[in-house]
Amino acid sequence: MKNDDSSTATLYEVASAAGVSPATVSRFLNGTAKVSDDKRKTIERVIDELNYKPNRLAQSLKMGSTRTIGVLTQSLESGYFSQAMIGIEDAVKQAGYALLIMSGHWHADEEAERVELLIGRRVDGVAILSGKLSDGQIQGYSQRVPIVAFGRKLEGERLMGFCLDNYRGACDAVDHLVEQGHRRIAFIMGPEDHEDAQARLAGYRDTLARHKITPDPALIVPGDFQESGGLLAVNQLLATNQRFTAIFASNDLSAYGARLALYRSNIRVPDDISIIGFDDLHSSMYTTPPLTTVRQPLYEVGKGIGRMMLAMLGQKQAEVEIPQLGLMVRESVRRIA
Amino acid sequence: MKNDDSSTATLYEVASAAGVSPATVSRFLNGTAKVSDDKRKTIERVIDELNYKPNRLAQSLKMGSTRTIGVLTQSLESGYFSQAMIGIEDAVKQAGYALLIMSGHWHADEEAERVELLIGRRVDGVAILSGKLSDGQIQGYSQRVPIVAFGRKLEGERLMGFCLDNYRGACDAVDHLVEQGHRRIAFIMGPEDHEDAQARLAGYRDTLARHKITPDPALIVPGDFQESGGLLAVNQLLATNQRFTAIFASNDLSAYGARLALYRSNIRVPDDISIIGFDDLHSSMYTTPPLTTVRQPLYEVGKGIGRMMLAMLGQKQAEVEIPQLGLMVRESVRRIA
């Protein structure tokens, strides 16, 4: 006597209980072919008597598709990547795809290992969110599985990639500051080996130059894309008595840290010093004051990634539009004489 | 002529190329039995000539285990749940388990659907992070798959659950406020139908009573665990001219919103009004001022969940210690006369 509470029934059991062949049950389940009304009835009845649920593993093995897309993110706790993942999920969910998420922690070796894991689990495609993998490595993986990479300008048979224009975003930020009358603008860098961080630095430099402002090297301080780095950066600026009226933090997290450092020194934002960030994390809307920043439309990016993936998987056609950066003017920047 | 770049070789191909039986290759791969040195050598060689990688799908089907644990979270973007997921991942990663994450968005129906999806994908166990599923439903699922639920005091054959003491945490928070001289303490509620939120409210009420402070109903304002709710809540307090010296926000997000509302009205924190939160999100360390709050050790919670899961899956033994809440005193509360 079987207790079918936990052990799930199989297609065979359904078939024999319904007095038909497994093939018929399968056809009924997938609508692959017509099934006579009487058989259909009994099959339906048996199915929910036995509480039958198809085994997706077996299906996957047979059909060569897991309906899973692997996501290589860098960190689960980053609000930045989370938005993109939500976008991906929203885009592929309806098509019956689930996400298998793994984090690479900005470490090429770990990322490579995770991608291998993903491929080993036979995901139908993998979405790579930034990271340190080389273009070559990614191209290599794309021989084995369709890939869409965010943060790379890559193109291939089974490979799509796109970037947001970080350089341009940084230019916009600095332009905004200059328009508001700032000329002595400090810059909190991101990690040296981070492409986006470099692009933002370049944007900062070039825009200053375009406005005939000579960049003061002492105003460019190291950071690490974390709050702590921003805090230290500003402390360094303060300790060395630099003169500046505004800070361009290369990401919002750094801006938060910077803001706290200023707070600790009783310097008001934006009254005494203006701050502009980059990313537009959700929480930047609620900092005090709300942070003016360059918006990265990560959710849309995620949707785009999901759609591209679906397209490569032969699911959809709709052209995917690449979202753009934009300046979010809030309250952390003040116009000065 | 085959190009083995993309199409992965199978165990059979390895076997025949090495002139041995599939069984032998399998045994070699899994160390299930001794394999003679010469055969081992050739197998090894063939394996990397063909760049063979076992198909985990087939393995799973055969062995009845996917080495995947399903996680039902409520939101991918919540720093709160992210910490727990990282903990889970860290706990199970070494044992070769991957996480299949799905979000229920605090909606019982959606959660149920996601759990079904997870089970359909044959995860070896599912971790449920809070949510609106009834204890009965969860017990039901546990007949089908091992479950560990966070936010429930549940126990069963294939079921473990534990809570953090939200009531106690709220008491600690209010005690702290009272110790600092506050007596008119406003409370920003969480969602009405959220158990933790209710526990925190109860803690607030009872602690006030314990200190012989009559709770003023006008000081208890609705919120929704989001920044926007906290903002509105404080605006309501201000608009109705309530007298209060401190705010207990039932979570950090609400506290952020509250803080912004105060900022907008030129009320200083903690000089004019003190704020205490609940959760201790990472970012609470960097708000201005850094937020005094009740810490929920979510990462540790996640580790605990992972370990419990491993234990149920027969992987480990180590007793799992349930982490406790604790007050994080920072700078948003001021002592008053």
Add this chain to the structure above:
DNA sequence: TTGAAAGCGTTACCAG
């Protein structure tokens, strides 16, 4: 319409 049977890529039992 329907059924029989051949796989999908593994593992493990049973002989040898």
Add this chain to the structure above:
DNA sequence: CTGGTAACGCTTTCAA
């Protein structure tokens, strides 16, 4: 030690 072979649970020809 090693090889055959029967599963695991499903889909899909191929015939009927």
